[in-house]
Amino acid sequence: MFFYVKFFYFFIVYVIMMVIVVIDYWRCFMAYFLKQSHLKGRTYLSIVESFYSPEKHGSAHRTYKSLASVETWKKKGIDDPVAHFQKEVDELNAAHKIKKELQISDESPEVYLGYFPYASLLKCMDIKKYVDYLNNSNSFTFDLYELLSTLIFARLVNPCSKRKTFHEVLPKLHQSVHYSYDQLLSGLGYIGNDYGKFIEIFNEQLDMVYKKETDKTYFDCTNFYFEIDKQDDFRRKGPSKESRKDPIVGMGLLLDANQIPIGMKMFPGNQSEKPIMRDVVNDLRNTYQINGRTIHVADKGLNCADNIAFAKENGDGYLFSKSVKMLPETEQTWVTMDSDDWEEVRDKEGHLVYKYKSCIDQFPYNITIDENTGKKKILMFKEKRVLTYNPKLAAKKKYEIEKQAEKARELCYSQAKRSEFGDLGKYVDFINEKGGKAKAKINQEAIDKERKLAGYNLLVTSETKMSEREIYETYHNLWRIEESFKIMKSDLDARPVFLQKESTIKGHFLICYLSVLLERLLQFKVFNKEFSTYEIMKFTREFRLVKGESKYINITTSSRFIKEFAKLSKLPLTNYYLTERQIKQILNYKI
Incomplete structure (x- = not known):
């Protein structure tokens, strides 16, 4: 029985393939010929087209052009009408052959469509209305909103240099652009000069539609390198996050309680990032008259006495991490002390995830009270300190310490110069015996001390009534801001930057x-955190079409995201063929 079913299946497939071959065969031989008909002693000419008829399952004919009789054309001065019109038939067949042999085009048939959800968000927030106000008050010869929105879409679907964006990406968006490359650079310079104004527009409209939540704000800084030799006033050499020696610029990023970006500050690469947090928070307060209390959350790189004092002065709270290695000896003793104060947090299998202990006390901070003279004063602040220990982090740190220590030993054995040790110098003592050349010797005590403190992290906060677990979870939401930087640097290829101004x-x-x-x-707002950044960005990049003769072919890879989005939106996102009407339906989708 199975044999007959299998035979029948292959027979059906064979028949279908043969039908396709026959259709293609007849299409290849679709042609024109000159027909001669004899009636009442006269010869009538006509050009007839042969074509494949699905109804007849074979060839059929139709009159393409009636040409009157041979005798009539001879009276008009054409000696050989048959030869004359045969030439026209030959030209028609030659043109038909060229038409059937499809040629590659100067323009790519590929179309990017993955930007449509973002276009819908811009419409939802009515961004165009407020950008148009700026457009109308300036003498632009291009549409500023079109430039802004299409550059965002191009950055999302295929990030690359501005020149490549203009020549290779923008033409593949379904919507055409109406500005030149010079106008692109001019418009980019304008929005860059007033970038805070555009952030303000987006924040205001974001608040109208989704509501910002500023009871907690997350802040962090990063920097971006430039592959140039000479510094300028903006691109300066400084401590690079990627340990590069190129000039850099810094960026401070502020997120609200829902990890939505609500503020950005650009600054020269040689400036300290610690005061930038105060600038961004101040800008946000002044712009939106935010009078409510907010908790500033940041990592140890931004934990300084002046940032803590700034939060207290504004009636806000703070939650920072603090380097355990930088604590005084008395506080380090509390860190490593074995006691019954530890509370353990375990997973479903009973494995230790982390443990914590806490204390509330008055702690000293050396505050700058005069910016001009640098005069400082010690103030005591009441705060809660939560010490956490993560066994996985401890194992990772100990492995890294051992690798660095081994490298330091190798440098000692090879009698390397002091400058060659770099950061590894913390594991080495340089001893100068009898006025001779200093020799490097491994500082085992420093290595053992670092190993002893591996896995510990100290969180300090003004929120003394906040539970330890809430403090831990709030702080660890900072990974979202790190992810935002990762999206910029990796998914959006924010660097290297090839612009000069x-x-x-x-x-x-x-x-x-x-x-x-x-x-x-x-x-976060539309999909309610159901999908990861990777899934969303993958769809954004891959939702592409190829333009055919009459329809578009969807070349997107199927995924959980596109299937669920198709159900949610009721759009034909998973269709293989898409018509112009369906594409308009997708582009007009309202979130």
Whole structure:
């Protein structure tokens, strides 16, 4: 029985294939010929077209052009009408052959469509209305909103240099653009000069639609390198996050309680990032008259006495991490002390995830009271300190310490110069015996001390009534801001940057910031965190079409995201063929 079923299946497939071959065969031989008909002693000419008829399952004919009689054409001076019109038939057949042999085009048939959810978000927030106000008050010869929105879409679907974006990406968006490359750079410079104004527009409209929550704000800084030799006033050499020696610019990013970006500040690469947090928070307060209390959350790199004093002065709270290695000896003793104060947090299998203990006390901070003279004063602040220990983090740190210590030993044995040790110098003592050349000797005590403190992290906060677990979970939401930087640097290829002017550089990073903002709104507000950043960005990049003769072919890879989004939106996102009407339906989708 199975044999007959299998035979029948292959027979049906064979028949279908033969039908396709026959159709293609007849299509290849679709042609024109000159027909001669004899009636009442006269010869009538006509050009007839042969074609494949699905109804007849074979060839059929239809009159393409009636040409009157041979005798009539001879009276008009054509000696051989048959030869004359045969030439026309030959030309028709030659043109038909060229038409059937499809040629490659100067323009790519590929169309990017993955930007449509972001276009819907812009419409939902009515961004165009407020950008148009700026457009109308300036003498632009291009549409500023079109430039802003299409640069965001291009950055999301295929990030690359501005020149490549203009020549290779923008033409593949389903909507055409109406500005030149020079106008692109001019517009980018304009939005870069006033990037804070555009962030303000987006924040105001974001608040109208989704509501910002500023009871907790998350802040962090990063920097972006430039592959140039000479510094300028903006691109300066400083401590690079990627340990590069190239000039850099810094970026401070502020997120609200829902990890939605609500503020950005660009600054020269040689500036300290610690005061930037105060600038961004101040800008946000002044712009939106935020009078409510907010908790500033940041990592140890931004934990300084002046930032803590700034939060207290404004009636806000703070939650920072603090380096355990930098604590006084008395506090380090509390860190490593074995006691019954530890509370353990375990997973479903009973494995230790982390443990914690806490204390509330008055702690001293050396505060700057005069910016001009640098005069400082010690103030006591009441705060809660939560010490956590993570066994997985401890194992990772000990492995890294051992690798660094081994490298330091190798440098000691090879009698390397002091400058060659770099950061490994913390594991080495340089001893100068009898006025001779200093020799490097491993400081085993320093290595053992670092190993002893591995896995510990100290959180300090003004929120003494907040539970230890809430403090831990609030602080660890900072990974979202790290992810935002990762999206910029990896998914959006924010660097390296090939622009030269400060204004266009800032405009470039504004486009990256707004792209992240829209992705976060899609992920957190529209999809309610059901999908990861990877899934959303994969769809954004891969939702592409290829333009055929009459329809578009969807070349997107199937995924859980596209299937669920198709159900939610009731759009034909998973269809293989898409018509122009269906594409308009997708582009007009309202979130």
